[in-house]
Every structure is written in C-alpha cells, then in structure tokens.
Amino acid sequence: MDNRSGIGVFDSGVGGLTVAAEIMDQLPKEKIIYFGDTARVPYGGKSKETVTRYTEQIIRFLLSKDVKALVVACNTMSALALDTVEKGLSIPIIGVIKPGAKTAVNTTRNGKIGVIATESTINSGLYPGYIKELDSTVEVVGKACPLLCPLVEEGMIEDPVTDEMVRRYLAVLKEKEIDTLILGCTHYPLLKNTIGRIIGDKVNLVNPAYETANGLKELLLSKGLLNDDNEVKEHEFYVSDSAKKFSAFASTILHKKNIRAKTVNIE
Amino acid sequence: MDNRSGIGVFDSGVGGLTVAAEIMDQLPKEKIIYFGDTARVPYGGKSKETVTRYTEQIIRFLLSKDVKALVVACNTMSALALDTVEKGLSIPIIGVIKPGAKTAVNTTRNGKIGVIATESTINSGLYPGYIKELDSTVEVVGKACPLLCPLVEEGMIEDPVTDEMVRRYLAVLKEKEIDTLILGCTHYPLLKNTIGRIIGDKVNLVNPAYETANGLKELLLSKGLLNDDNEVKEHEFYVSDSAKKFSAFASTILHKKNIRAKTVNIE
Numbered sequence: 001m002d003n004r005s006g007i008g009v010f011d012s013g014v015g016g017l018t019v020a021a022e023i024m025d026q027l028p029k030e031k032i033i034y035f036g037d038t039a040r041v042p043y044g045g046k047s048k049e050t051v052t053r054y055t056e057q058i059i060r061f062l063l064s065k066d067v068k069a070l071v072v073a074c075n076t077m078s079a080l081a082l083d084t085v086e087k088g089l090s091i092p093i094i095g096v097i098k099p100g101a102k103t104a105v106n107t108t109r110n111g112k113i114g115v116i117a118t119e120s121t122i123n124s125g126l127y128p129g130y131i132k133e134l135d136s137t138v139e140v141v142g143k144a145c146p147l148l149c150p151l152v153e154e155g156m157i158e159d160p161v162t163d164e165m166v167r168r169y170l171a172v173l174k175e176k177e178i179d180t181l182i183l184g185c186t187h188y189p190l191l192k193n194t195i196g197r198i199i200g201d202k203v204n205l206v207n208p209a210y211e212t213a214n215g216l217k218e219l220l221l222s223k224g225l226l227n228d229d230n231e232v233k234e235h236e237f238y239v240s241d242s243a244k245k246f247s248a249f250a251s252t253i254l255h256k257k258n259i260r261a262k263t264v265n266i267e
Numbered sequence: 268m269d270n271r272s273g274i275g276v277f278d279s280g281v282g283g284l285t286v287a288a289e290i291m292d293q294l295p296k297e298k299i300i301y302f303g304d305t306a307r308v309p310y311g312g313k314s315k316e317t318v319t320r321y322t323e324q325i326i327r328f329l330l331s332k333d334v335k336a337l338v339v340a341c342n343t344m345s346a347l348a349l350d351t352v353e354k355g356l357s358i359p360i361i362g363v364i365k366p367g368a369k370t371a372v373n374t375t376r377n378g379k380i381g382v383i384a385t386e387s388t389i390n391s392g393l394y395p396g397y398i399k400e401l402d403s404t405v406e407v408v409g410k411a412c413p414l415l416c417p418l419v420e421e422g423m424i425e426d427p428v429t430d431e432m433v434r435r436y437l438a439v440l441k442e443k444e445i446d447t448l449i450l451g452c453t454h455y456p457l458l459k460n461t462i463g464r465i466i467g468d469k470v471n472l473v474n475p476a477y478e479t480a481n482g483l484k485e486l487l488l489s490k491g492l493l494n495d496d497n498e499v500k501e502h503e504f505y506v507s508d509s510a511k512k513f514s515a516f517a518s519t520i521l522h523k524k525n526i527r528a529k530t531v532n533i534e
Contacts, residue, residue: 039317040307045420047509050306053532150417153312164428242314265320267534 001068001091003227006033006236007216008062008070012054013041014246015149015186016073017253019096022213023071024235024254027220031233033065035266039240042149043076044118044185051120055081059089061266065236068225071216072096075117075184075208079124092219097121099215100182100208101130107204108180111138114173114203116195117184119144127184141176145169145185152187158194166191166198174199182206237261268335268358270494273300273503274483275329275337279321280308281513282416282453283340284520286363289480290338291502291521294487298500300332302533306507309416310343311385311452318387322348326356328533332503335492338483339363342384342451342475346391359486364388366482367449367475368397374471375447378405381440381470383462384451386411394451408443412436412452419454425461433458433465441466449473504528 007027009020013036020034035058037043043051055077062070070093072078078095086093104113115127121144128140148169151162173181181203183189189207196205220226239246243261250259274294276287280303287301302325304310310318322344329337337360339345345362353360371380382394388411395407415436418429440448448470450456456474463472487493506513510528517526 039313045512046306049530050508146421147414147417150414154413161428161431241317263316 001066003068003225004031004229005066005068006031008033008035008059008065008067009073010035010037010058010062010070010077011074011186012037012043012076014038014153014249014253017250018186018189019071019073019209019212021254022209023216026213027217029227029229029233031227032235033062033067034235034237035062036237036239036246038242038246042118043074044120044149045146046076046120048080048120048124051077052081052084055085057266059085061238061264067091069093069216069220071212073186073209073212075121075186079121079126092223094212094216094219096186096208096212097126097184098130099211100184100206101127102134103208103211104180104182104206105131105134105138107206108138110177110179111135112176112178112180113138113140114176114178114181115140115142115184116145116148116169116173116181116188117142118149119146121184127182139176141173141178143169143172148191149185149187152190157190162191162194163198166194170195170199178203180204180206182208184208238264240264240266268333270335270492271298271496272333272335273298275300275302275326275332275334276340277302277304277325277329277338277344278341278453279304279310279343281305281420281516281520284517285453285456286338286340286476286479288521289476290483293480294484296494296496296500298494299502300329300334300505301502302329302505303513304507305509305513309385310341311387311416312413313343313387315347315387315391318344319348319351322352324533326352328505328531334358336360336483336487338479340453340476340479342388342453346388346393359490361479361482361486363453363475363479364393364451365397366478367451367473368394369401370475370478371447371449371473372398372401372405374473375405377444377446378402379443379445379447380405380407381443381445381448382407382409382451383412383415383436383440383448383455384409385416386413388451394449406443408440408445410436410439415458416452416454419457424457429458429461430465433461437462437466445470447471447473449475451475505531507531507533
C-alpha cells in the first residue's frame with residue numbers, strides 16, 4: 001500500500017455513486033475502487049446487526065484490493081455500522097454523516113436543521129447526536145422518507161407522484177420552519193430540484209457527498225496519502241448482483257461510457 | 268420425518284405470509300415453519316443467479332428443521348430458482364406460479380390474461396410459458412409493477428398515490444381488454460380492493476395463494492403425507508433480520524397475537 005493505492009468507496013447499491021462522482025471531481029488523481037451491495041440492497045429499513053455484518057464483509061473485500069482509505073458512501077451504514085467497523089482498522093475511514101452534520105451547523109442561521117433519510121438512519125439518532133455535539137442549541141427535526149429511494153431507482157425524478165411524496169415528507173419540516181435541510185441519503189441529491197422547489201428557496205440544501213469528498217481530501221493530505229502522479233486512473237467497480245444493470249446506471253451518473261462492473265460474492 | 272413433520276414455507280420477506288395464511292386456513296392440522304429473508308429483501312429486481320443462491324440457502328436451513336414438504340411462497344423465487352432447486356430434493360416442493368397459471372387458464376373466457384408481478388418475475392417469462400403450455404391460443408400481457416411492494420410495505424393500502432401507480436401499471440392491461448388478472452406477487456392480494464376497483468368488475472382477479480394451498484393439499488394427499496392428528500400446532504417463524512418488526516407484521520396478517528419470530532443467519 002502506498003500513495004498510488006486506491007480509495008475504497010462503498011454503498012448498499014448505486015446511491016454511493018453520487019459520492020464517488022464528487023471524489024472524482026475533487027480528487028481527480030485518485031483511483032476509486034467501488035463496491036455496491038446490489039444483491040442485498042436496500043439497507044435503509046434493516047437492523048444495526050445486519051447492516052454491521054454486511055459492512056464488515058464489504059470492508060474485508062475492499063481490503064483485499066490494496067486500498068489506502070475507505071469511504072462509507074451510504075448514510076445507513078455510516079449511521080449504524082461505522083462506529084463498530086472503524087475499530088481495529090489500520091487505514092483511515094470516513095463516513096458521510098459527520099461531514100453533513102458539520103456543514104449544516106455552519107450553514108443554519110435560525111438554529112433549525114431538518115434531516116431526511118432512510119428509516120434506519122433516522123432511528124439511529126446519529127445526525128441529531130453529531131449536530132448537538134457541535135452546537136447543543138440547534139434544534140433538529142428528522143423525517144424518514146422510505147419511498148424516495150424506490151422512486152429514484154424507478155427513474156421517477158420528475159413526476160407528480162414523487163412531488164406528492166416529497167410534499168408529504170417535508171410537511172413537518174416546513175411547519176418547524178427549518179432553514180437548512182440535510183439530504184441524508186445518497187439517492188436524494190438526484191431529487192434536489194423537486195426537494196428545493198417544495199421546501200422553498202429560503203432553505204439551504206446540504207449534500208453530504210460534496211463535504212465528504214472535501215473531508216477525504218483533508219484526511220489524505222494530513223496522512224501524507226494524496227496521490228500526485230498524473231497517470232490516467234482506471235477506476236474499478238464491483239457489485240454483488242448483476243453487473244450489467246449496475247454498469248448502465250453508473251455510466252449515466254458518472255457521465256462515463258463503458259463502465260464495466262464485475263460481480264463478486266463477498267458473503 | 269413423518270406425517271407430523273412441518274411444511275416449510277418461505278419468501279423473501281413478509282409477502283409469503285399471505286400464502287401461509289391460506290395454508291393455515293385450508294390445512295389447519297399442518298404445522299408451518301416459515302422463513303422470511305428480511306435481511307436481503309426485496310428479491311424482485313435481482314438476478315437469477317443471486318435469487319437461486321439465496322433460495323438454496325433458505326432450503327438448506329428449512330431442511331434442518333424436519334419438514335416433509337416445501338412451499339415457495341414467493342413469485343420471484345418460483346420464477347427464477349424453482350427449476351434449479353427442485354433437482355435432487357428428496358421432499359416435494361411447490362411454487363406459486365403453476366397453480367396461478369392453471370387457474371387463470373381455467374378462468375378466462377376471452378383468452379386474454381394479464382399478469383402483474385415484480386420486474387424479475389415478468390422478465391423470466393415463466394407465467395406466459397406455463398400458460399401457453401396449458402393453452403397455446405391464450406394471449407398473455409405481463410406488466411412489472413416495481414413500486415407496489417414498497418407501497419404495501421409502507422402500509423399505503425388505501426392511498427391516492429397507490430391508486431395513481433396502480434392506474435398507470437394497469438393501463439396497458441385495460442387497453443388489451445384482458446378478462447383475467449393474475450396477482451403475481453404475494454404482496455398484491457393486500458391491494459385487491461384497489462386493483463379490482465381500477466381494472467373493473469368484469470376482470471377476474473386470480474390470487475395464486477389460494478390455488479397454491481389447494482395444490483399443496485392435493486400433493487400431500489397423493490404422497491400420503493397429510494397430517495391427521497388433532498394436536499394444536501405451534502407454527503414457527505424465522506427471519507434473517509430483526510424479529511420484532513416481522514412479528515408485528517405477521518400478527519396483523521395472520522390475525523394471531525403473540526407471534527414470536529426468531530432471527531437466524533443462513534448465509
């Protein structure tokens with residue numbers, strides 16, 4: 001392992017590609033080794049025990065691929081498993097929740113922050129926990145949005161049904177007059193336009209993907225692990241279910257042709 | 268193993284409970300051993316390879332529990348894995364697709380049958396395959412309805428959003444003037460009222476759960492495996508994720524208090 005080793009980026013499925021895209025953008029010299037657990041997706045309604053076991057299996061796989069750092073590009077895994085899996089790891093690991101919480105605290109003016117995420121992420125209480133650690137006076141309102149992932153995966157990005165569901169989910173956050181909203185699931189940035197239109201333009205949307213890539217940059221810099229050679233990097237993509245379906249989705253999100261993912265069994 | 272051994276009934280999650288309920292109704296002397304793969308649910312968009320591997324693991328688990336027959340209470344597993352897993356099994360196994368196909372062929376008058384199911388079930392082509400084997404003159408129109416499972420799991424049984432999605436999915440089937448509609452996913456009978464209202468009362472709805480329980484009865488009878496003792500049976504429930512959430516759902520569907528599922532790891 002050296003500076004030219006890859007960055008392991010992983011998610012329960014395709015959502016983490018929005019984080020991978022930010023990393024490619026901010027750290028174009030780094031090679032990414034992505035894993036999406038498409039055979040067992042979604043994680044958003046599952047228990048801490050199950051999500052932790054799956055996360056451990058994914059990390060074991062990525063460690064076999066010569067990586068110098070790990071990015072948990074999934075809010076549910078960051079909320080339920082990161083504290084357990086980071087123990088005993090010999091390389092740095094970063095999740096999406098701390099960076100998102102930090103940005104939200106720096107952004108809010110009225111001290112009212114909303115969080116939308118999966119059921120498991122909301123129930124974990126981790127976003128309010130981190131936010132309160134940073135500023136105990138901030139009020140946090142969380143709302144689980146279990147149907148938004150399936151709607152995004154169906155490609156219903158601009159659709160009256162999606163509008164209606166977003167309106168229902170956001171109603172309680174509008175009532176509380178939040179001025180900052182964390183998009184606490186990697187699928188939600190794809191609904192940014194709809195969410196922004198419905199919550200109104202006085203509310204700042206925080207996309208943890210951007211801040212996570214930024215946090216990764218600082219982390220690599222502080223550890224002397226930034227890659228500075230100018231070779232063109234061949235990113236690698238692995239999934240646990242069909243590679244074909246994933247490759248097509250990844251090509252769209254990453255605006256790259258010919259992404260060829262490989263199927264692996266990590267159980 | 269003898270006549271008093273249990274019936275292994277399994278699904279990717281909670282949907283198969285609608286089949287278990289039919290079996291309890293039609294075969295009240297049989298003991299059911301249910302497994303729901305709640306850690307890896309849903310299967311409906313996943314590949315044949317993955318679904319087959321998971322089905323093999325579930326069967327291995329159920330065979331350790333002294334069962335005399337197996338019921339694949341899931342359309343996706345019946346469509347993608349049954350032909351592979353039934354090879355080499357020493358006990359009888361029955362899926363939900365053949366019984367549903369048979370009833371539909373016996374029901375249709377105009378020879379136009381619709382099938383709604385998950386993406387993987389529709390793509391497998393198994394419903395049209397079986398139907399054409401029974402009557403090659405019948406026309407079959409399939410439609411994948413990927414959002415109906417998440418909507419049912421959210422409890423949105425009577426909801427304008429569910430109405431709208433059902434309307435969109437059924438539009439092509441109405442156009443084709445089908446007179447028989449197979450509810451090809453174990454979640455859909457819970458939407459029977461909505462589907463019936465939207466497709467209209469001239470279309471017969473076929474719920475494979477009823478026919479599967481009936482088929483199981485015939486199968487046990489023909490093999491001399493029917494249980495005839497009158498002891499009260501304690502059904503058993505196993506899941507791969509949190510038992511608490513499942514137990515609550517099962518109690519509702521089965522109208523039984525105090526269902527206590529156990530979590531097991533079958534990987």
